[in-house]
Amino acid sequence: MKSLVICTSIHHQNTSRIASAIAEVLQAQINKPNEVHNEDLSSYDIIGFGSGIYRWKVHKALLDFADNLPNMQQKSVFIFSTSGAPDGSKYHKELKDRLTKKNCKIVGEFNCRGWDTFGPLKIIGGLNKNKPNKDDIEKAKRFAQSLKI
Numbered sequence: 001m002k003s004l005v006i007c008t009s010i011h012h013q014n015t016s017r018i019a020s021a022i023a024e025v026l027q028a029q030i031n032k033p034n035e036v037h038n039e040d041l042s043s044y045d046i047i048g049f050g051s052g053i054y055r056w057k058v059h060k061a062l063l064d065f066a067d068n069l070p071n072m073q074q075k076s077v078f079i080f081s082t083s084g085a086p087d088g089s090k091y092h093k094e095l096k097d098r099l100t101k102k103n104c105k106i107v108g109e110f111n112c113r114g115w116d117t118f119g120p121l122k123i124i125g126g127l128n129k130n131k132p133n134k135d136d137i138e139k140a141k142r143f144a145q146s147l148k149i
């Protein structure tokens, strides 16, 4: 199963760590959105889209990337993220809508909390220090395993 992970992780590399765990299981290549060419996408069996959550959304570069996708002809895709707040999957909606519009088939979603020192949180050393932790990495690996077909 040829797999690609496209990831934006700008705050503390929290999402990058999840991306690496998922990529290890799927033996996937990890790229930033600007490193991926649309014409190469058809060669993958499954594509993951990962990002930290920034102001209630995934990173703009990933949203723009999704906007510029060709018709994906029911390609299997999955979404993962890390967020300061719990239950961050709700912030996947904008990306989900775009991917669905491009005829992607969303086969899974994963979110866990990540170290967050945005704004005033810095003063108190941030939220979720040491997250994602070992347990989160294990959960991400199990999630990736569940995607294998």
Ligand SMILES: Cc1cc2nc3c(=O)[nH]c(=O)nc-3n(C[C@H](O)[C@H](O)[C@H](O)COP(=O)(O)O)c2cc1C
Residues within 6 Å of the ligand: 008, 009, 010, 011, 012, 013, 014, 015, 016, 051, 052, 053, 054, 055, 056, 057, 082, 083, 084, 085, 086, 088, 113, 114, 115, 116, 117, 118
């Ligand atoms: C500019 C900015 C905005 C953020 N906005 C949110 C938000 O709206 N909701 C949330 O739960 N976390 C928010 N966070 C926290 C990040 O989602 C969290 O730290 C995440 O793990 C960062 O991932 P990264 O290290 O891969 O960039 C924000 C962080 C930054 C830097």
